[in-house]
Amino acid sequence: MLSGGLDSGSVVSFAAPELRRRNEQLYTYSSVPDPTFRDWSSSRRVADETPYIRMTAEFVGNIRERYLDFAGLSPYSVIDDWLDILETPYKFFENSFWVKGIYDQARRDGAGVLLSGARGNFTISWGPALEYYALLLRRLRLVRLYREIRRHGMYKGVRRSRLIALVGRQALSMLGFAAGPAEPDMPNMILRPEFARKYDAFGRLARHGMGVRGTRITDPVELRRERLHSAAAANKSGAVMTKLSLRYGVQERDPTFDPRVIRFCLSLPFEQYVRQGMDRALIRRATKGYLPDGVRLNYRVRGIQGTDWVHRMAPHWPAFLNEIAQMCRSEASAPYLHHDHLRALGERYAAGPDRNLRAILN
Incomplete structure (x- = not known):
């Protein structure tokens, strides 16, 4: 499963030469946007990673690439299949169509093992620069902080004044002065406010270290350790991988x-992990000679997978809105879901996803 980034690229850079020694070839599968999709993401994000994928494939060699746009598939069209596979609700809807699609294509090609680098963000390619610089600021290691910020700004193309402001905000956040709402916005939630208050939903989450924006852990080292040791996360990932493997006869393996x-x-x-202005420094240094510098030393843009998920739902929009309307008429869901808010959202976006794309995603 090859993207244009460091994690899956690193896996490919070691797997392809090993297969060459066995006179075998590595097949790679890459999800690309629908050809009619207009990329709305920022200049530092890229929806179509094809140029970086090709760069990796040409540099590494012994690779047979497949670029899959999964025409006609969307998060909405694969809901029933996913519920049948997992036998439980799921939340990775924006990536659901291409994950399932890659498994299906690998099965058709007769693959037995499907490699990925899905969990590398907290292992081989970890290295959040702003968080590290915030720690340097808190420890008053100002000379090192200045040198790091100067180099990091050159790599990223960001002014030092901008970086200093970001580091300052990050340091305050780590001290418990996070910006943004401390309480949930009850009127604009899908969860029924009365239900949330009756069962103290957010109080219960807080007792498990969760806040309105997610985890309350602000220390990057502790957050990483918590994610890697989380039995819930491991169970979710393991269950998805196992059930997809059973369905398609292809075993997923993640070396990261x-x-x-x-x-x-x-x-x-x-x-x-962060040194001499370089974020994700471990993997960038370790893959010298294994990955092309255009990928290995790419500091300016990062891929964003499944960006076209709302665009893909346009043909299903009337059916999608009809299901929301049916849900809002259901007495079974009334105690739990905020029907008035859901009805308002349905009316607001009745014209379709394209006109309100940014608003939906925000």
């Missing part, structure tokens, strides 16, 4: 989440 790799990565100090 191998226990030996996790233990090694956790043994390294923060300074190995």
